[in-house]
Amino acid sequence: MEDTRSAILSFIQQHPFCTAKDIGNALNLTTADIRYHINILVREGKIQQVNAPGRASNRGRPATTFRINTVPSAHTIIWLCELLIKGITELSKDSSENPLTALLSPYFSALVPTTPSPTLRLNQTIEAMKGLGYEAHWEAHFTGPVLILSNCPYWPLPVKTPHICTLDGFLLEKMSGFQLEQIQRANLDSGHPTTCLFKTISPGSKTGANT
Incomplete structure:
Protein backbone atom coordinates (compact mmCIF):
# COMPACT_ATOMS: atom_id res chain seq x y z
CA MET A 1 0.00 0.00 0.00
CA ASN A 69 0.61 20.04 -2.12
CA THR A 70 2.90 23.06 -1.79
CA VAL A 71 1.39 24.23 1.52
CA PRO A 72 3.94 23.76 4.35
CA SER A 73 3.20 20.85 6.63
CA ALA A 74 2.23 21.38 10.25
CA HIS A 75 5.63 19.96 11.26
CA THR A 76 7.44 22.54 9.10
CA ILE A 77 5.40 25.43 10.49
CA ILE A 78 6.00 24.31 14.07
CA TRP A 79 9.74 24.00 13.40
CA LEU A 80 9.86 27.49 11.88
CA CYS A 81 7.90 29.05 14.76
CA GLU A 82 10.15 27.37 17.33
CA LEU A 83 13.21 28.68 15.50
CA LEU A 84 11.87 32.25 15.32
CA ILE A 85 10.76 32.33 18.97
CA LYS A 86 14.11 30.96 20.15
CA GLY A 87 15.89 33.59 18.03
CA ILE A 88 13.78 36.41 19.47
CA THR A 89 14.33 35.10 23.00
CA GLU A 90 18.07 34.83 22.50
CA LEU A 91 18.29 38.41 21.22
CA SER A 92 16.35 39.62 24.25
CA LYS A 93 18.01 37.47 26.91
CA ASP A 94 19.38 40.51 28.76
CA SER A 95 15.91 42.03 29.15
CA SER A 96 13.61 41.27 32.08
CA GLU A 97 10.56 41.80 29.84
CA ASN A 98 9.01 38.90 27.96
CA PRO A 99 10.54 39.13 24.45
CA LEU A 100 7.37 38.23 22.55
CA THR A 101 5.08 40.65 24.34
CA ALA A 102 7.73 43.38 24.11
CA LEU A 103 8.03 42.82 20.38
CA LEU A 104 4.31 42.57 19.65
CA SER A 105 2.98 45.16 22.11
CA PRO A 106 2.85 48.00 19.54
CA TYR A 107 0.73 45.84 17.21
CA PHE A 108 -1.76 45.08 19.99
CA SER A 109 -2.22 48.71 21.00
CA ALA A 110 -5.63 48.79 19.31
CA LEU A 111 -6.89 45.90 21.46
CA VAL A 112 -8.64 48.04 24.03
CA PRO A 113 -12.07 47.46 25.61
CA THR A 114 -14.91 49.00 23.60
CA THR A 115 -17.47 49.02 26.41
CA PRO A 116 -17.42 50.01 30.10
CA SER A 117 -19.47 46.91 30.99
CA PRO A 118 -17.19 44.20 32.49
CA THR A 119 -19.58 41.45 31.36
CA LEU A 120 -19.68 42.68 27.78
CA ARG A 121 -15.90 43.09 27.76
CA LEU A 122 -15.47 39.49 28.89
CA ASN A 123 -17.96 38.25 26.30
CA GLN A 124 -16.18 40.18 23.53
CA THR A 125 -12.85 38.79 24.67
CA ILE A 126 -14.15 35.23 24.62
CA GLU A 127 -15.55 35.62 21.11
CA ALA A 128 -12.25 37.05 19.91
CA MET A 129 -10.33 34.09 21.33
CA LYS A 130 -12.75 31.67 19.68
CA GLY A 131 -11.98 33.43 16.40
CA LEU A 132 -8.31 32.54 16.94
CA GLY A 133 -9.15 28.85 17.23
CA TYR A 134 -9.50 28.44 20.98
CA GLU A 135 -12.40 26.87 22.82
CA ALA A 136 -13.05 29.62 25.35
CA HIS A 137 -15.51 30.71 28.01
CA TRP A 138 -15.55 32.48 31.34
CA GLU A 139 -17.12 31.62 34.67
CA ALA A 140 -18.19 33.78 37.59
CA HIS A 141 -16.39 32.89 40.84
CA PHE A 142 -16.61 34.35 44.32
CA THR A 143 -13.21 36.01 43.92
CA GLY A 144 -13.99 37.26 40.40
CA PRO A 145 -14.38 35.96 36.84
CA VAL A 146 -12.10 33.18 35.59
CA LEU A 147 -11.31 32.91 31.86
CA ILE A 148 -10.87 29.38 30.54
CA LEU A 149 -9.06 28.44 27.32
CA SER A 150 -8.69 25.01 25.75
CA ASN A 151 -7.86 23.55 22.33
CA CYS A 152 -4.58 25.50 22.19
CA PRO A 153 -3.99 26.36 18.49
CA TYR A 154 -0.25 26.66 19.16
CA TRP A 155 0.23 23.15 20.52
CA PRO A 156 2.86 21.67 20.70
CA LEU A 157 4.86 24.94 20.49
CA PRO A 158 4.57 25.66 24.25
CA VAL A 159 6.53 22.50 25.04
CA LYS A 160 9.79 23.95 23.70
CA THR A 161 8.91 27.66 23.64
CA PRO A 162 6.91 28.46 26.82
CA HIS A 163 7.21 32.20 26.12
CA ILE A 164 4.37 31.83 23.62
CA CYS A 165 1.98 30.99 26.50
CA THR A 166 2.31 34.52 27.86
CA LEU A 167 0.74 35.84 24.67
CA ASP A 168 -2.58 34.36 25.79
CA GLY A 169 -2.56 36.35 29.02
CA PHE A 170 -1.34 39.44 27.19
CA LEU A 171 -4.17 39.26 24.64
CA LEU A 172 -6.78 38.57 27.32
CA GLU A 173 -5.66 41.55 29.40
CA LYS A 174 -5.57 43.90 26.42
CA MET A 175 -9.05 42.94 25.25
CA SER A 176 -10.81 42.58 28.59
CA GLY A 177 -9.25 45.48 30.49
CA PHE A 178 -8.70 43.18 33.48
CA GLN A 179 -5.43 42.41 35.18
CA LEU A 180 -5.02 38.64 35.11
CA GLU A 181 -3.05 35.90 36.81
CA GLN A 182 -2.60 32.55 35.10
CA ILE A 183 -3.40 29.89 37.69
CA GLN A 184 -3.28 26.81 35.45
CA ARG A 185 -1.42 26.01 32.25
CA ALA A 186 -2.65 23.39 29.79
CA ASN A 187 -0.53 20.42 28.84
CA LEU A 188 -2.11 18.29 26.13
CA ASP A 189 -0.01 15.26 27.00
CA SER A 190 -2.05 12.52 28.64
CA GLY A 191 -2.78 12.91 32.34
CA HIS A 192 -2.29 16.68 32.50
CA PRO A 193 -4.77 19.61 32.63
CA THR A 194 -6.28 20.40 29.24
CA THR A 195 -7.24 24.01 30.02
CA CYS A 196 -5.50 27.28 30.81
CA LEU A 197 -7.13 29.27 33.62
CA PHE A 198 -6.76 33.02 34.11
CA LYS A 199 -8.02 34.61 37.32
CA THR A 200 -9.05 38.26 37.17
CA ILE A 201 -7.33 40.45 39.75
CA SER A 202 -8.71 43.89 39.02
CA PRO A 203 -10.41 45.76 36.14
CA GLY A 204 -8.87 48.60 34.18
CA SER A 205 -5.23 47.58 34.55
CA LYS A 206 -2.85 48.30 31.68
CA THR A 207 -0.39 45.54 32.58
CA GLY A 208 -0.62 42.17 34.25
CA ALA A 209 1.27 39.41 35.95
CA ASN A 210 2.09 37.56 32.71
CA THR A 211 3.47 40.47 30.65
Missing part, protein backbone atom coordinates in the same frame (compact mmCIF):
# COMPACT_ATOMS: atom_id res chain seq x y z
CA GLU A 2 2.70 2.47 1.04
CA ASP A 3 4.80 1.51 -1.99
CA THR A 4 1.84 2.22 -4.27
CA ARG A 5 1.23 5.64 -2.73
CA SER A 6 4.95 6.43 -2.94
CA ALA A 7 4.85 5.55 -6.64
CA ILE A 8 1.78 7.76 -7.12
CA LEU A 9 3.48 10.66 -5.34
CA SER A 10 6.57 10.22 -7.47
CA PHE A 11 4.52 10.24 -10.68
CA ILE A 12 2.56 13.34 -9.65
CA GLN A 13 5.82 15.07 -8.71
CA GLN A 14 7.15 14.44 -12.22
CA HIS A 15 3.82 15.03 -14.00
CA PRO A 16 1.87 17.80 -12.22
CA PHE A 17 -1.79 18.20 -13.23
CA CYS A 18 -2.11 14.55 -14.21
CA THR A 19 -5.41 12.69 -13.96
CA ALA A 20 -6.20 9.45 -12.16
CA LYS A 21 -6.32 7.77 -15.57
CA ASP A 22 -2.83 9.09 -16.41
CA ILE A 23 -1.48 7.66 -13.15
CA GLY A 24 -3.25 4.32 -13.66
CA ASN A 25 -1.88 3.93 -17.18
CA ALA A 26 1.65 4.68 -16.00
CA LEU A 27 1.53 2.34 -13.00
CA ASN A 28 -0.59 -0.36 -14.64
CA LEU A 29 -3.37 0.02 -12.06
CA THR A 30 -7.10 0.50 -12.45
CA THR A 31 -8.56 3.97 -12.06
CA ALA A 32 -10.55 2.70 -9.07
CA ASP A 33 -7.33 1.55 -7.36
CA ILE A 34 -5.69 4.90 -8.07
CA ARG A 35 -8.66 6.85 -6.68
CA TYR A 36 -8.55 4.83 -3.46
CA HIS A 37 -4.95 5.84 -2.84
CA ILE A 38 -5.45 9.39 -4.08
CA ASN A 39 -8.28 9.95 -1.59
CA ILE A 40 -5.92 8.96 1.23
CA LEU A 41 -3.14 11.24 -0.07
CA VAL A 42 -5.57 14.16 -0.34
CA ARG A 43 -6.79 13.60 3.25
CA GLU A 44 -3.18 13.49 4.44
CA GLY A 45 -2.53 16.81 2.72
CA LYS A 46 0.20 15.41 0.47
CA ILE A 47 -1.50 16.24 -2.83
CA GLN A 48 -4.04 18.76 -4.06
CA GLN A 49 -7.03 18.11 -6.28
CA VAL A 50 -7.32 20.74 -9.04
CA ASN A 51 -9.81 21.25 -11.85
CA ALA A 52 -7.68 21.95 -14.91
CA PRO A 53 -9.49 24.17 -17.46
CA GLY A 54 -7.09 23.09 -20.20
CA ARG A 55 -8.04 19.45 -19.84
CA ALA A 56 -11.60 18.30 -20.38
CA SER A 57 -13.27 15.17 -19.04
CA ASN A 58 -15.49 12.91 -21.15
CA ARG A 59 -18.47 15.13 -20.30
CA GLY A 60 -16.74 18.32 -21.43
CA ARG A 61 -16.10 19.62 -17.91
CA PRO A 62 -12.61 20.49 -16.69
CA ALA A 63 -10.77 17.31 -15.78
CA THR A 64 -9.85 16.63 -12.16
CA THR A 65 -6.08 16.62 -11.92
CA PHE A 66 -3.58 16.34 -9.10
CA ARG A 67 -0.38 18.02 -7.99
CA ILE A 68 1.90 17.89 -4.98
Whole structure:
Protein backbone atom coordinates (compact mmCIF):
# COMPACT_ATOMS: atom_id res chain seq x y z
CA MET A 1 0.00 0.00 0.00
CA GLU A 2 2.70 2.47 1.04
CA ASP A 3 4.80 1.51 -1.99
CA THR A 4 1.84 2.22 -4.27
CA ARG A 5 1.23 5.64 -2.73
CA SER A 6 4.95 6.43 -2.94
CA ALA A 7 4.85 5.55 -6.64
CA ILE A 8 1.78 7.76 -7.12
CA LEU A 9 3.48 10.66 -5.34
CA SER A 10 6.57 10.22 -7.47
CA PHE A 11 4.52 10.24 -10.68
CA ILE A 12 2.56 13.34 -9.65
CA GLN A 13 5.82 15.07 -8.71
CA GLN A 14 7.15 14.44 -12.22
CA HIS A 15 3.82 15.03 -14.00
CA PRO A 16 1.87 17.80 -12.22
CA PHE A 17 -1.79 18.20 -13.23
CA CYS A 18 -2.11 14.55 -14.21
CA THR A 19 -5.41 12.69 -13.96
CA ALA A 20 -6.20 9.45 -12.16
CA LYS A 21 -6.32 7.77 -15.57
CA ASP A 22 -2.83 9.09 -16.41
CA ILE A 23 -1.48 7.66 -13.15
CA GLY A 24 -3.25 4.32 -13.66
CA ASN A 25 -1.88 3.93 -17.18
CA ALA A 26 1.65 4.68 -16.00
CA LEU A 27 1.53 2.34 -13.00
CA ASN A 28 -0.59 -0.36 -14.64
CA LEU A 29 -3.37 0.02 -12.06
CA THR A 30 -7.10 0.50 -12.45
CA THR A 31 -8.56 3.97 -12.06
CA ALA A 32 -10.55 2.70 -9.07
CA ASP A 33 -7.33 1.55 -7.36
CA ILE A 34 -5.69 4.90 -8.07
CA ARG A 35 -8.66 6.85 -6.68
CA TYR A 36 -8.55 4.83 -3.46
CA HIS A 37 -4.95 5.84 -2.84
CA ILE A 38 -5.45 9.39 -4.08
CA ASN A 39 -8.28 9.95 -1.59
CA ILE A 40 -5.92 8.96 1.23
CA LEU A 41 -3.14 11.24 -0.07
CA VAL A 42 -5.57 14.16 -0.34
CA ARG A 43 -6.79 13.60 3.25
CA GLU A 44 -3.18 13.49 4.44
CA GLY A 45 -2.53 16.81 2.72
CA LYS A 46 0.20 15.41 0.47
CA ILE A 47 -1.50 16.24 -2.83
CA GLN A 48 -4.04 18.76 -4.06
CA GLN A 49 -7.03 18.11 -6.28
CA VAL A 50 -7.32 20.74 -9.04
CA ASN A 51 -9.81 21.25 -11.85
CA ALA A 52 -7.68 21.95 -14.91
CA PRO A 53 -9.49 24.17 -17.46
CA GLY A 54 -7.09 23.09 -20.20
CA ARG A 55 -8.04 19.45 -19.84
CA ALA A 56 -11.60 18.30 -20.38
CA SER A 57 -13.27 15.17 -19.04
CA ASN A 58 -15.49 12.91 -21.15
CA ARG A 59 -18.47 15.13 -20.30
CA GLY A 60 -16.74 18.32 -21.43
CA ARG A 61 -16.10 19.62 -17.91
CA PRO A 62 -12.61 20.49 -16.69
CA ALA A 63 -10.77 17.31 -15.78
CA THR A 64 -9.85 16.63 -12.16
CA THR A 65 -6.08 16.62 -11.92
CA PHE A 66 -3.58 16.34 -9.10
CA ARG A 67 -0.38 18.02 -7.99
CA ILE A 68 1.90 17.89 -4.98
CA ASN A 69 0.61 20.04 -2.12
CA THR A 70 2.90 23.06 -1.79
CA VAL A 71 1.39 24.23 1.52
CA PRO A 72 3.94 23.76 4.35
CA SER A 73 3.20 20.85 6.63
CA ALA A 74 2.23 21.38 10.25
CA HIS A 75 5.63 19.96 11.26
CA THR A 76 7.44 22.54 9.10
CA ILE A 77 5.40 25.43 10.49
CA ILE A 78 6.00 24.31 14.07
CA TRP A 79 9.74 24.00 13.40
CA LEU A 80 9.86 27.49 11.88
CA CYS A 81 7.90 29.05 14.76
CA GLU A 82 10.15 27.37 17.33
CA LEU A 83 13.21 28.68 15.50
CA LEU A 84 11.87 32.25 15.32
CA ILE A 85 10.76 32.33 18.97
CA LYS A 86 14.11 30.96 20.15
CA GLY A 87 15.89 33.59 18.03
CA ILE A 88 13.78 36.41 19.47
CA THR A 89 14.33 35.10 23.00
CA GLU A 90 18.07 34.83 22.50
CA LEU A 91 18.29 38.41 21.22
CA SER A 92 16.35 39.62 24.25
CA LYS A 93 18.01 37.47 26.91
CA ASP A 94 19.38 40.51 28.76
CA SER A 95 15.91 42.03 29.15
CA SER A 96 13.61 41.27 32.08
CA GLU A 97 10.56 41.80 29.84
CA ASN A 98 9.01 38.90 27.96
CA PRO A 99 10.54 39.13 24.45
CA LEU A 100 7.37 38.23 22.55
CA THR A 101 5.08 40.65 24.34
CA ALA A 102 7.73 43.38 24.11
CA LEU A 103 8.03 42.82 20.38
CA LEU A 104 4.31 42.57 19.65
CA SER A 105 2.98 45.16 22.11
CA PRO A 106 2.85 48.00 19.54
CA TYR A 107 0.73 45.84 17.21
CA PHE A 108 -1.76 45.08 19.99
CA SER A 109 -2.22 48.71 21.00
CA ALA A 110 -5.63 48.79 19.31
CA LEU A 111 -6.89 45.90 21.46
CA VAL A 112 -8.64 48.04 24.03
CA PRO A 113 -12.07 47.46 25.61
CA THR A 114 -14.91 49.00 23.60
CA THR A 115 -17.47 49.02 26.41
CA PRO A 116 -17.42 50.01 30.10
CA SER A 117 -19.47 46.91 30.99
CA PRO A 118 -17.19 44.20 32.49
CA THR A 119 -19.58 41.45 31.36
CA LEU A 120 -19.68 42.68 27.78
CA ARG A 121 -15.90 43.09 27.76
CA LEU A 122 -15.47 39.49 28.89
CA ASN A 123 -17.96 38.25 26.30
CA GLN A 124 -16.18 40.18 23.53
CA THR A 125 -12.85 38.79 24.67
CA ILE A 126 -14.15 35.23 24.62
CA GLU A 127 -15.55 35.62 21.11
CA ALA A 128 -12.25 37.05 19.91
CA MET A 129 -10.33 34.09 21.33
CA LYS A 130 -12.75 31.67 19.68
CA GLY A 131 -11.98 33.43 16.40
CA LEU A 132 -8.31 32.54 16.94
CA GLY A 133 -9.15 28.85 17.23
CA TYR A 134 -9.50 28.44 20.98
CA GLU A 135 -12.40 26.87 22.82
CA ALA A 136 -13.05 29.62 25.35
CA HIS A 137 -15.51 30.71 28.01
CA TRP A 138 -15.55 32.48 31.34
CA GLU A 139 -17.12 31.62 34.67
CA ALA A 140 -18.19 33.78 37.59
CA HIS A 141 -16.39 32.89 40.84
CA PHE A 142 -16.61 34.35 44.32
CA THR A 143 -13.21 36.01 43.92
CA GLY A 144 -13.99 37.26 40.40
CA PRO A 145 -14.38 35.96 36.84
CA VAL A 146 -12.10 33.18 35.59
CA LEU A 147 -11.31 32.91 31.86
CA ILE A 148 -10.87 29.38 30.54
CA LEU A 149 -9.06 28.44 27.32
CA SER A 150 -8.69 25.01 25.75
CA ASN A 151 -7.86 23.55 22.33
CA CYS A 152 -4.58 25.50 22.19
CA PRO A 153 -3.99 26.36 18.49
CA TYR A 154 -0.25 26.66 19.16
CA TRP A 155 0.23 23.15 20.52
CA PRO A 156 2.86 21.67 20.70
CA LEU A 157 4.86 24.94 20.49
CA PRO A 158 4.57 25.66 24.25
CA VAL A 159 6.53 22.50 25.04
CA LYS A 160 9.79 23.95 23.70
CA THR A 161 8.91 27.66 23.64
CA PRO A 162 6.91 28.46 26.82
CA HIS A 163 7.21 32.20 26.12
CA ILE A 164 4.37 31.83 23.62
CA CYS A 165 1.98 30.99 26.50
CA THR A 166 2.31 34.52 27.86
CA LEU A 167 0.74 35.84 24.67
CA ASP A 168 -2.58 34.36 25.79
CA GLY A 169 -2.56 36.35 29.02
CA PHE A 170 -1.34 39.44 27.19
CA LEU A 171 -4.17 39.26 24.64
CA LEU A 172 -6.78 38.57 27.32
CA GLU A 173 -5.66 41.55 29.40
CA LYS A 174 -5.57 43.90 26.42
CA MET A 175 -9.05 42.94 25.25
CA SER A 176 -10.81 42.58 28.59
CA GLY A 177 -9.25 45.48 30.49
CA PHE A 178 -8.70 43.18 33.48
CA GLN A 179 -5.43 42.41 35.18
CA LEU A 180 -5.02 38.64 35.11
CA GLU A 181 -3.05 35.90 36.81
CA GLN A 182 -2.60 32.55 35.10
CA ILE A 183 -3.40 29.89 37.69
CA GLN A 184 -3.28 26.81 35.45
CA ARG A 185 -1.42 26.01 32.25
CA ALA A 186 -2.65 23.39 29.79
CA ASN A 187 -0.53 20.42 28.84
CA LEU A 188 -2.11 18.29 26.13
CA ASP A 189 -0.01 15.26 27.00
CA SER A 190 -2.05 12.52 28.64
CA GLY A 191 -2.78 12.91 32.34
CA HIS A 192 -2.29 16.68 32.50
CA PRO A 193 -4.77 19.61 32.63
CA THR A 194 -6.28 20.40 29.24
CA THR A 195 -7.24 24.01 30.02
CA CYS A 196 -5.50 27.28 30.81
CA LEU A 197 -7.13 29.27 33.62
CA PHE A 198 -6.76 33.02 34.11
CA LYS A 199 -8.02 34.61 37.32
CA THR A 200 -9.05 38.26 37.17
CA ILE A 201 -7.33 40.45 39.75
CA SER A 202 -8.71 43.89 39.02
CA PRO A 203 -10.41 45.76 36.14
CA GLY A 204 -8.87 48.60 34.18
CA SER A 205 -5.23 47.58 34.55
CA LYS A 206 -2.85 48.30 31.68
CA THR A 207 -0.39 45.54 32.58
CA GLY A 208 -0.62 42.17 34.25
CA ALA A 209 1.27 39.41 35.95
CA ASN A 210 2.09 37.56 32.71
CA THR A 211 3.47 40.47 30.65
